[in-house]
Amino acid sequence: MRRVCFLKILLLEDDAAVLDSLESVLNPSGYRCDGFTSREEAIKAYVRERYDVVITDVDMQGLNGIEVLQTIRSLNKEAKVVVVTAHRDAETAVAALNAGACAYLTKPVDLNLLIKTLESVRSEIEESKNYRDECVRLALEYERLKKAYKAMQEFLEREKAKKELP
Numbered sequence: 001m002r003r004v005c006f007l008k009i010l011l012l013e014d015d016a017a018v019l020d021s022l023e024s025v026l027n028p029s030g031y032r033c034d035g036f037t038s039r040e041e042a043i044k045a046y047v048r049e050r051y052d053v054v055i056t057d058v059d060m061q062g063l064n065g066i067e068v069l070q071t072i073r074s075l076n077k078e079a080k081v082v083v084v085t086a087h088r089d090a091e092t093a094v095a096a097l098n099a100g101a102c103a104y105l106t107k108p109v110d111l112n113l114l115i116k117t118l119e120s121v122r123s124e125i126e127e128s129k130n131y132r133d134e135c136v137r138l139a140l141e142y143e144r145l146k147k148a149y150k151a152m153q154e155f156l157e158r159e160k161a162k163k164e165l166p
Helices: 016-029 039-049 065-075 090-098 111-164
Strands: 008-012 032-036 053-057 080-085 103-106
Touching (some): 008 016, 008 039, 016 032, 039 053, 039 065, 053 065, 053 111, 065 090, 080 111, 090 103, 103 111
Parallel strands (some): 008 053, 053 080, 080 103
C-alpha cells in the first residue's frame, strides 16, 4: 500500500519578499510551509514541529545559513536541509554539503529545480518509512515463526514421549 507523504517545510530567509514568494509557490503546490526571518524563531519552531525539510538562505543579515544547517543537523542527524544562496561560491557549496545539506541551490531559485529537489526528498522519506515498516513487519513475523517453531518442537516431543510409553 502506497501512502502519500506530505512535506512540512520550514523556510528561513531574511528577505520577507523572497520568503513570501517561496511560500506563495510552495503552499499551493501541496507543501505545508512555515516561513521565518529569525533564526531563533525558526530553530524553536523546528524543535516544536519537527519539519521534514528546512530551506535556508546562507547569507542573511546577522545570520549564517551554514550555522543554521549545523544546528538543525545537531538536533536531528537525519534532517533534510536545502541551502540557498545568491553567491555561486564553491567554498560555501562544499561547506554546506560537508555539513550535511541535501541540496545547494543558487538564487534566483529555479522553482522547477526546487520542486524536483523536494520531490526527491519526499521519495527518500517515503522509502525510509517503507523500509522501517518492512523491518517492523519482518521482526514481528520472525517472532511469530519462533513461537510456531517452539510449539512444533513441544508437540513433537510430546508425540515422541507418547510413543515411548509402554
